[in-house]
Amino acid sequence: MTDLRLVLKSLTARSTSTVVTCLLIAIAVALLISMLSLREAGRRSFTRGVGNAHLVVSGDSSPLVAVLNGIFYANPPRTPLSESKVTEIAGSMPWSWAIPTQLGDSFRGFPVIGTTPAFLDDFEPAMGEPWRIRRPGRNIEGPFDVVLGSRVAAATGLGVGDRLFLTHGMGVDAAGGDVGIVEMTSANAEDDPHDHGDHDGHDHDGHGHDDHGDHDGHDHDGHDHHDHGDHDGHDHHDHHGHVHADGSPHVHEEATFEVVGVLEPTGTHHDRILVASIEGSWFLHAIDRWEAAGRPLPESVDELEAEDRLVTGMLLRTPVRAGRNSSAMLQSAFDRLRRDPSITVASPATQIDRLFGIVASLDAVFVALGIGILVSGAISVTLVLWNSMELRRRQIAVLRVLGCTRRRVLGLVLTESAMIGVVGAVLGVGFAVVGARFAAEVLASKTGVVILPTIDVDSSILIVAGTVVLAAVAGVAPAVRAYRTPVAEHLRPLD
Amino acid sequence: MDPALDIRDLHFRRPGGFEIDVPELRIAAGEQVLLTGPSGCGKSTLLMLAAGLLDLGAGSISIAGQAISEVRGAARDALRADRVGMIFQTHHLLPGMTARENVGAALLFGGVPKGRHAEIADGLLNRLQVEPGTRIDRLSVGQQQRVAIARALAGEPSIILADEPTAALDPEHAANAIALLQEICRERGAALLLTSHDPSLESSFERVIRFSDLARSEEPTS
Ligand SMILES: Nc1ncnc2c1ncn2[C@@H]1O[C@H](COP(=O)(O)OP(=O)(O)O)[C@@H](O)[C@H]1O
Ligand SMILES: [Mg+2]
Numbered sequence: 001m002t003d004l005r006l007v008l009k010s011l012t013a014r015s016t017s018t019v020v021t022c023l024l025i026a027i028a029v030a031l032l033i034s035m036l037s038l039r040e041a042g043r044r045s046f047t048r049g050v051g052n053a054h055l056v057v058s059g060d061s062s063p064l065v066a067v068l069n070g071i072f073y074a075n076p077p078r079t080p081l082s083e084s085k086v087t088e089i090a091g092s093m094p095w096s097w098a099i100p101t102q103l104g105d106s107f108r109g110f111p112v113i114g115t116t117p118a119f120l121d122d123f124e125p126a127m128g129e130p131w132r133i134r135r136p137g138r139n140i141e142g143p144f145d146v147v148l149g150s151r152v153a154a155a156t157g158l159g160v161g162d163r164l165f166l167t168h169g170m171g172v173d174a175a176g177g178d179v180g181i182v183e184m185t186s187a188n189a190e191d192d193p194h195d196h197g198d199h200d201g202h203d204h205d206g207h208g209h210d211d212h213g214d215h216d217g218h219d220h221d222g223h224d225h226h227d228h229g230d231h232d233g234h235d236h237h238d239h240h241g242h243v244h245a246d247g248s249p250h251v252h253e254e255a256t257f258e259v260v261g262v263l264e265p266t267g268t269h270h271d272r273i274l275v276a277s278i279e280g281s282w283f284l285h286a287i288d289r290w291e292a293a294g295r296p297l298p299e300s301v302d303e304l305e306a307e308d309r310l311v312t313g314m315l316l317r318t319p320v321r322a323g324r325n326s327s328a329m330l331q332s333a334f335d336r337l338r339r340d341p342s343i344t345v346a347s348p349a350t351q352i353d354r355l356f357g358i359v360a361s362l363d364a365v366f367v368a369l370g371i372g373i374l375v376s377g378a379i380s381v382t383l384v385l386w387n388s389m390e391l392r393r394r395q396i397a398v399l400r401v402l403g404c405t406r407r408r409v410l411g412l413v414l415t416e417s418a419m420i421g422v423v424g425a426v427l428g429v430g431f432a433v434v435g436a437r438f439a440a441e442v443l444a445s446k447t448g449v450v451i452l453p454t455i456d457v458d459s460s461i462l463i464v465a466g467t468v469v470l471a472a473v474a475g476v477a478p479a480v481r482a483y484r485t486p487v488a489e490h491l492r493p494l495d
Numbered sequence: 496m497d498p499a500l501d502i503r504d505l506h507f508r509r510p511g512g513f514e515i516d517v518p519e520l521r522i523a524a525g526e527q528v529l530l531t532g533p534s535g536c537g538k539s540t541l542l543m544l545a546a547g548l549l550d551l552g553a554g555s556i557s558i559a560g561q562a563i564s565e566v567r568g569a570a571r572d573a574l575r576a577d578r579v580g581m582i583f584q585t586h587h588l589l590p591g592m593t594a595r596e597n598v599g600a601a602l603l604f605g606g607v608p609k610g611r612h613a614e615i616a617d618g619l620l621n622r623l624q625v626e627p628g629t630r631i632d633r634l635s636v637g638q639q640q641r642v643a644i645a646r647a648l649a650g651e652p653s654i655i656l657a658d659e660p661t662a663a664l665d666p667e668h669a670a671n672a673i674a675l676l677q678e679i680c681r682e683r684g685a686a687l688l689l690t691s692h693d694p695s696l697e698s699s700f701e702r703v704i705r706f707s708d709l710a711r712s713e714e715p716t717s
Contacts, residue, residue: 001599001612006589013591398587401548403576403604403650405569488543491583 003408006399007416010392017384022424024380025467028373029428032463034436035366037456041436043356046072049268050348052124054330057081057089057337058313063346064354069103070313071348072269073111076104080310081343089314089343093333096317097122102281103312105166110152112166112274114281114311115140120147120263123315125270136160137261143279143301147261151271151444162259166276168284255283269444282308374467377424378474381417385478389413389485396482397490406483413479414472421471425464429455496524497560499654499686500545504554507544515540517554517709524559524653527677527687529696532706538690541706542656545688546579547571559653576605580647580685582657582676586639588631594620594642595627601649619645622679637668644676648683655680657689666695673699 011018049071056070059079068074083100090098099122102114113119117139120131133139133147137160140147146166148158158164257276265271279301286298286308298304318333320326330347337345389396396409433455498521505517515537522528532538543549545556547563556564558578563571580601588597598616607615620627623641631639640660647655657676661669673689673696680687689700697703 001596001603003603005596006600006603009589009591394587395589398589399600399604400572401546401575401581401587402601402646403572405572405604407569408604487548488540491543491587492539 003412003415007412007419010388010412010416011419014384014388017388018420021377021380021384021420022427024377025374025421025424025471026427026431028370028377029425029463029467030431030435031373032367032370033429033432033455033460034439035363035370036459036463037432037436037454038439039356039359039363040456041440041454042359043352045268046352046355047349048126049270050127050352051268051270052127052317053315053348054318055316055334055337056313056346056348057316057343058346059342060313060344063344064351066313066344066346067348067351070101070315070346073103073113073273077312080312081314083306083309083311085343086311086314089316089337092336094319095333096319098317099123099315100278100311101313101315102278102310105168105276105281105284107152107164107166107274108156110149110155110272110274112146112276112281114276114278116278117141119275119315122317125266125268129266131266132264133261134264140260140275140277143277143283144255144257145260145277145280146257147263147275148259149263149271149273149275150265152274153262158259159262160259163256164259166255166257166274166280166284168288255280255287278311279304282310285310374470378470381420381471381474382477385413385417385475386481389478389481392482393485393490396485397487400485400487401491409485410479410483413482414475417475417478418468418472421468421474424471425467428467429460429464432460497557498522499524499526499559500688501557501560502545502554503556505544505551505556506553507540507549507551509540513537513540515544517541520704520709522654522686522688525681525684525686526702527680527700528689529700529703530688530690530706530709531694531697531703532690532692534692536706538692538706539658542581542658542688542690545654546581546656547575572604573606576601577650578653580650580652580655582640582643582647582655582660584659584662586631586636586643588639588642588646590632591630593628593630594625594634594638594645597631597642598627598646598649601646605650607650615649616645619648623675636663637672640664640672641675644672644679648679648685651683652685654686654688657687659690659692661691661696662693669693669696670699 050067051071053071056066058066058070058077059081060066060069060077065074066077069077086098086100097118099115099118101119103111105112105114120133120139124130137147146164148156153159257280263271263275282304283298283301286304289308290297316333318326318330334345334347337343399409399412400406436455500520500522502517502520504519505515507516508514530538530541540549544551545558545563547556551564554564555562558574561574561578563574563578566574589600592600595613595616598619599612602612602615617627620642623645625634625638625641625645631642634642640663643660647657655676660676661672664672676689677687677699689696
């Protein structure tokens with residue numbers, strides 16, 4: 001028999017109200033911890049996702065949008081930059097590197113970045129952590145090469161040697177149910193002439209390698225003649241009946257891309273992209289433009305015109321040398337680019353600070369909400385204990401008869417309320433851990449923003465300690481009531 | 496040896512106007528006394544005073560030579576924990592706990608080392624033929640009363656103050672319970688002051704005091 005056992009017995013004797021108050025406190029604690037932790041994790045994740053890019057240039061209307069589009073692949077910018085502008089910017093400064101990016105195509109809802117091999121060679125998706133291409137595999141070289149981010153590979157099951165069609169336009173998010181608009185073909189499909197009716201874009205997701213040797217990036221008619229027998233080239237995009245009548249998104253069967261590499265996970269949103277050659281991207285766009293103009297379609301990337309050779313953005317890095325003030329150099333590069341009214345230049349770091357400045361006010365609402373729930377939890381602890389004192393006066397009187405001091409009675413009740421706080425807080429930390437993991441998973445699969453579902457230990461300790469103290473304080477009034485319980489009156493026989 | 500209970504010139508007055516005056520009451524160590532009187536005469540009040548659970552207006556009360564009326568607060572509680580055991584008409588056991596835990600609760604506040612609690616509890620309960628591990632709500636009324644007896648005796652008190660302990664029992668069980676209580680008090684060397692409004696118990700006690708005599712009396716009752 002111990003004091004603690006007395007307290008636990010008292011708690012379990014009113015298990016329903018104990019559970020309810022513990023849950024109330026747990027929810028508040030979980031809310032507070034996840035708000036504080038996710039805010040920090042979110043900021044870290046965004047900052048990390050910037051990688052080693054110093055500046056973003058695009059035709060977007062605002063710097064924040066330029067960063068969200070250029071680095072976080074939110075939307076393809078409306079106003080593209082011409083190739084000559086790209087060349088001009090690239091030559092305007094002794095950049096460490098300058099990489100053009102073309103956003104606007106997608107594959108099963110994953111964004112495709114048309115770019116140069118430098119994107120995988122020089123741009124680091126996280127600072128100090130360069131891309132790594134899984135073996136066997138290589139960087140993009142030819143116009144119809146594509147390298148898959150690790151999440152893309154995992155989600156589609158595609159691997160090196162597989163072929164795929166890209167969609168012009170960002171497509172519909174996976175959750176929209178329109179995934180599979182974009183077909184990939186595997187050479188294996190050709191081996192099965194009975195494959196007719198059930199071709200739904202998912203049944204060829206194997207890693208079939210092209211064992212026919214007749215792929216040149218344009219000639220894939222063979223596959224579909226098997227399946228449909230009515231495929232006549234360019235004038236319909238009704239590939240397997242999945243493209244909508246309104247014509248968007250637009251499947252380009254004219255160009256087959258070949259997977260030449262798969263990237264190792266980087267733990268950033270960059271794992272959700274497909275890296276394609278910029279010429280291949282241009283080629284897709286050219287098909288649309290030429291078709292609309294009623295012209296015969298281009299046969300190769302060499303035929304493309306300046307109007308086709310557009311990019312949606314540029315990533316830039318100023319040289320960083322030991323002993324040199326690189327931030328001064330960055331500042332002067334930034335100022336110079338800003339003088340050009342036809343482009344928007346943005347520093348990702350600054351824009352992320354701005355973004356989180358906006359988000360912070362929203363956080364405050366949630367933190368206030370958490371504190372509100374915590375306080376109401378504390379009040380309910382007070383009420384529950386106060387009422388239980390009414391019922392337990394006899395029991396307190398018995399303890400006094402046995403020699404328990406008033407002060408010890410006070411301590412028992414305070415321990416009891418603090419215990420509710422401890423259980424609630426620990427439960428809340430558990431909820432927060434599970435919840436953060438869940439939220440991180442949802443966030444990663446929906447937006448590709450990778451946040452580490454770690455709980456901020458310092459703030460958690462503070463919150464847990466604060467909760468226990470608050471719960472103990474909530475027990476003061478009932479404890480004083482217990483302290484004052486007159487003994488003799490409560491030992492009279494029950495009649 | 497100091498008397499188990501020594502009351503001198505006690506005066507107590509409730510706010511409601513009820514008054515008790517006890518010029519002298521002395522119970523020797525190990526002595527067994529029956530205090531009788533009609534309901535409402537003040538028997539329970541006197542036991543509460545003796546246990547230090549009510550503050551007296553004047554006079555002094557000593558338990559085994561220690562003046563419980565002279566100390567207050569924690570010191571008085573400690574004296575009660577070590578020297579006094581109480582039994583009531585209603586058993587007042589802690590619900591949801593085992594017989595062993597209930598007896599152990601009495602040791603929580605006294606000077607007995609923690610390691611001996613279970614051993615003491617089990618010894619007493621076995622002596623009283625109650626299974627120590629049983630939850631008290633599974634016990635019969637008679638067994639519950641025996642757990643209450645064990646709890647009162649656990650701290651090796653100098654005196655047991657029993658306030659109408661048999662009022663809830665039928666006469667046969669009541670007689671057995673009294674016999675058992677007297678026997679175990681003798682074994683453990685505790686004095687016994689037992690109150691009852693039932694005169695039929697008088698034959699069981701070598702010393703019987705009527706409350707009216709006690710209160711009115713100007714001279715020692717023994
Ligand atoms: N808590 C109390 N508050 C006020 N009066 C009380 C209280 N307890 C007992 N009394 C009164 O004190 C008197 C003595 O009661 P009590 O000591 O219980 O008598 P007994 O135990 O002999 O029946 C009675 O008049 C009773 O009404
Ligand atoms: Mg009474």
